[in-house]
Amino acid sequence: MASKSVSLFVLFQLLALNVVIQTSAFPTPTASADDKTVYNRQLTEERPVQEQIAEADSVKAAVQSAESKRPTASKDTESQQDLDDLTVLKSLADGQKSKEATVVPLKKEDQFVPDESDSTKSRRLAEDYDSTKNGMDYGKYQDDPESFRQVDGTPLTAEDIVQKIANKIYEEDDRGVFDRIVSKLLKLGLITDSQADTLEYQVAEALQDLISKNAKNNEIEDIESNDQETRREEDEQGSDANADTWEPPRSRYNEDEEDEEGDGDEIEDEVDRDVEEDGGDTADDTWDKDTEEGNEVRPEDGLQDLQYFPNFYRLLRSLDSDQNTQERETLITIMKTLIDFVKMMVKYGTITPEEGVSYLENLDAMIAMQTKNKLGKSLGPPDFSGPNGKNLDEDDNTKAEAAKMQKEYENLKDSTKEEQPSTETNQPGKSETYLEAIRKNIEWLKKHSKEEGKDDYDLSKLKDFMDQQVDSYIEKGIIAKDEGDTIKRIYSSL
């Protein structure tokens, strides 16, 4: 059993090595973005929050350019809060309308829209920021204040709503805008509570983008982004929802990078950002907070991201002197790019989350080895993130928490000492096995429903049933609490 894991490890080393070599030829933004648009379509179809399908991308792009080209209407015509909020939503109709006219010139921008979140928003908001450009033709829709549909009857997309809400909040510097709008939506039954949460994340992130774009040295602690971080575990909508929690902290870091890289790289940045948050959170889903896999990709802020690659971090530290700044920055960029890449792979389903995790884990180990070989210096004890892997002692309360939970788990486990060795080597694989088993079940359910000619199996009912069963099993001592949480999380991310 031991030999197997060693050989597995060696293999992953090779794999990592292979990939490191490959990724030195990182695809250019344009080339990859094409693929992303394609992938994006699939994702938008899957995401329950989305109502529009592929058109969402072109629509978004259309909206932003439409609004940028729109003759500005003065904000002063708004007298009531209600009207404001509604018009925020309704204004999208205008954008939608001009979709046709602006499709062609927007093709280029389209390419840089990897998915519905982040980069699109940030771009759009930059242009929307001009308060004179709200482009709201209030007069037109005043008769129908309660309508949430566009002129042509198709419903507003979530992205559009997010955009506009964020705009509104920024302009009026009032968070209440969001609450009002969301409560309206909830009342009308247009969104569910969970979608409201998602919305909140997305708006916060859009807002953060706004702020960062327009006040580069601003270190404002956004209330929402804090909330997001503490509520990180509540993802349910998959990569879509998760994307948001990454954005605020990341953008703060990226401000620095942007200064260096300039506008030309802006696109790549956003791409990186998107990928990183999405992939990272998908990876997050499959992981326990109990560091079974090692807390590799926790979004604290941009640089802290990398702290979970302790060897890499040590390498950075060793380059801390002034003359190495350039190298340092380059290394950071490369590393981030790699991470983003892996996350993107995971997000788009090209590789499984556990493969991504393994790869990243081994990447770090590889760095240690390579550093030793090439630079002739050791980075300290090699750090393979196992369940009890020693992560750097950063000031991180999530890690302390994780360590606490790890202890709890240890207590829950059988106290007989003889078990420890084999159990530990198997723990990293445990959630993988569970994920595999769940996936097989879902596949079979899908196939089975098709064969029986029924409609698609009821996923939410299955989720509820599984949650219930998991709870009862935890109670009876059949499953440990952390395992149960993993299972629930896996199911909620479906």
Added chain:
Amino acid sequence: MKHFLSVVLFGAAVVALVSAAGTEGEISFEYHRYEELRKALVSVWLQCPTITRIYTIGESFEGRELLVLEMSDNPGTHEPGEPEFKYIANMHGNEAVGRELLIYLAQYLCNQYQQGNETIIDLIHNTRIHLMPSMNPDGFEKAASQPGEIKDWFVGRSNAQGVDLNRNFPDLDRIIYINEREGGANNHLLQNMKKAVDENTKLAPETKAVIHWIMDIPFVLSANLHGGDVVANYPYDETRTGSTHEYSASPDDVMFKSLAKAYSIYNPVMSDPQRPPCRKNDDDSSFKDGITNGGAWYSVPGGMQDFNYLSSNCFEITLELSCDKFPNEDTLKTYWEQNRNSLVNYIEQVHRGVKGFVRDLQGNPISNATISVDGIEHDITTAKDGDYWRLLAPGNYKVAASAPGYLTVIKKVAVSYSPATRVDFELESLMERKEEEREELMDWWKMMSETLNF
């Protein structure tokens, strides 16, 4: 991106090859310690949640859960008329092969079900299968923790208290032998079972848990997996005269032989007439076609097998599956291949004989009614829904259903090998009969009085 993909795929492919510590499709053949066993069962449940359920019948002395994986189309419920089956392994902690085989079996049944294997699907839909990979997890840990490849013959055999669980069950053989001579009940011999068990301080927690389990679920057929030899052993285990070797036939000797053969026949090692004994000086003279009567092999008092037969409706046999009690991990795949078909075929034996419902004339089920077969001195009883399953070898039988306060009904039945013949009984209660007679009398009186002008 394509490069990365191909590299990943290649890597994954190589990984798959490397991780072949023996794999058959999706089963990985290795020993499971307690945590791994638990994880394996949970994985099966996660893969097949609609047909499986995990539960625990209690804790071992050291607090490990005695886990059971149940497989059926409606896990968690006894469907009236659906027979209950169990496999229990590893009651001797150092007899490890059975424990692993049941884990593989669970994975196998789940995989096969999802892959559309008709036999398995039918089996799971029509049976409620309970798999307990380890009745003595404490003993197993002790045995498994021994360093080196060679495991001691005794270390880990008994539970954490040092109790040999297969000698720990109430000895009902003694009682049946007395009753045979002097008359008395021929089934359900443990009076006040619940009380007797709870107040018995000599019973290990594992034994207690299993007895409660037997009381709660109307098991029909069962097998008990061991190691140290290769044979299918059937009741009675304890000799009548107390001698060390003596053929001790039960009333269902014919059926038991048939059941034992149903297992051994698909195990090439077990049924090999040329197979040399496991150890040079072993006495395997009682082994025929891979089966043996317990007492003929050697006397075992207080065993779980006979306890099942004499305290409940369950027929149980003992399966010895390996000469080596705790063989090397890389032999596990071979043991699986040798036993897989036997394990499945034995479960199918539960669908034999006669089965049906006993109800009153209003259609209400009569539980705890007695089903007796003419010529076989062993009765069984109906379960809560009035359902019963009486395992019988092919032949012609007179089957009687009786219950206190009811008139007995006897039916003639021709039984084939398989599937079970359905025989339902409607019992008339004594009160009803009295009523009938009274009405008949009244009618006669009326007629007489009219004729004779009373």
